[in-house]
Amino acid sequence: MLATPGSHVPPGEEWVHEVKWDGIRLLGDSPAGRTQARLTTRNENDATTAWPEIADGPTRDLLVDGEVIALNDGGLPDFRVLMDRMHNRDRRKAARFAAERPATYMVFDLLRLDGRLLVDEPWTERRKVLEGLHADGDLGSWQVPGTYEDGHMLHEVTKQQGLEGIVSKRRGSRYRPGERSKDWIKLPHRYRASLVVGGWRPEVGTEGGTERLGALLVGQPTPDGLIYRGRVGSGITGKRAQRLGELLRETGRNPFAGPDVDPDGGVPAVDAKGTHWVEPLLVVEVETHGTAVAAASYEGRLRQPSFIGIRDDIEPKDL
Template identity: 30%
Template sequence: MTPDERGPDDDGKDGGPLAEYRGRRDARRTPEPVPDGEALPRGDDDTFVVQEHHARSLHWDLRLERDGVLVSWAVPKGLPWSPETNHLAVHTEDHPLEYATFEGEIPHGEYGAGKMIIWDRGTYETEKWSEREVKIVIHGSRVSGRYVLFRTRGRNWMIHRMDPPADPGAEPLPETLRPMRAVERRRLPRDPDAWGFEFAWGGRRTAAYVEGGRTRFTDARGRAVDGPGGLGSRLGAQLGARPALLDGELATVGGREIYILYDVLHLDGRPLLDVPYRERRDALDGLGLSGSLWQTAPWFPADGEAVRTAAAEQNLPGVLAKRLDSPYEPGEESDAWRFIPTR
């Protein structure tokens, strides 16, 4: 039987069930646990852990204690929250039980290089365990319920949630959404205390749909477009398992193109279109999204004159005034958002 054909019950007789794990790692170079002995500890076969693995491609590792090892699957999009969607789960080498508590940075150049974070852990019960199907009941702090893993081909499996949705009120991200547009005005609003003010960056309007660590983009007309190289995967990695729909634009700042974020329209399964602008901005700021290819734009309640002066000094095209109590109106040009040129 080749390594790619091993099922979760294979005991790795050609060196023990941890032979492949040890063969991929050098204990002198990685902080991961690499036990020396061949004897395996025996637990109650009820420990599970899900680790968020920021490797070359972000994924989540599901590990189940079985016969003294952690039987493991890499799940690129994380565990499904609803029975309507199955997720790919790639069976990987067995890990030692000590890995259930491992968090740390696997060095560059080593197998699985990148940050490993415990996303959830707890206990599980086995309903069925065979080479082609594993049925379990998970009891964690972030994920609980009945799941089945079933083998499709080689190391490729699928994972399916057997219980109803973990969050019945959650809604999926929309397939596409046209952005809200501002009307042009020559003067700042007369009641500045009712408005928030942002810089107008003069870039290309772009929405980002982030889910399962992956990102897709649409343009000002709601059409699918490619983002700059590396932006989608790196932005998705920062949000991790949190689904979000972000509004922003691709603009040239300091001589390089970056993604400027200034609104969040859907977060953690909840549409935010009817939520006031002030609350959406607070939610966006709370995400702490900042990286080399993206930045969360600043905003300034009730301070339009100062923002307009700063925009003119930086040779920006203008200022956006947005009513603090305004909802988001997809595809509409609304007086609740106003573009005021600097010239």
């Protein structure tokens, strides 16, 4: 069951609210008689091998829905921490990943228990049984995150703490596998940041000929130099791309601080290849998921960034 994007926290006592986790959605199936659970993705791909610390879960017969999360260096759940693990099917590598940065399975719904399907039960009943299983230790290492009555409070707190957002659920809702339902409303946080352009990449398919601007490489000014924060392509089309091209002053020098200055400052080879470096003079406004420009973020990279506009009212020194 998938949540529908919303524009505001739904009001009323018929709704309950949860933290929206920045992780990987997995179903956990622990059939009777098996010592290891089977973990599957939304596309029904078997992901059990990738998560050994999670697969060794409960021994009771149950099927749950949840999110695998791992914390970044700032202590926040961060999808990018999981990227190297999500497609891995090598058991030795999986064991090493689990030891270096263990993941946690946050279970938020119960679909089957002891052979009985619960999908047609209201959310309140499924949640009550799930919390009872957790309290009795029947879920092993799997965790059950809290729920909150005050959605506006949770929305504001998660924003302040740099979490991904919230999900609001109708108390009487049934679980509809595979469906996107308005009984679940997701409200992810989007953050604005003013960053400096240090380079641009041509639009795919225009390299070598009449190159059109397709993406910007942006960074954050610091006392140690311009620290690379990522590549922004979404939102750059037509007149916007043309206007940006007119304002950028090309140079043969990479303006970003390298790894010798800041471990997160260097531009990855995949982003640097084919880039036209520019004087770091232009400030742009970028919208992104998560507080990626904060010092506590994992590698300080933007997540799903989009270009908002040119900030001709401020200069890099103002940042």
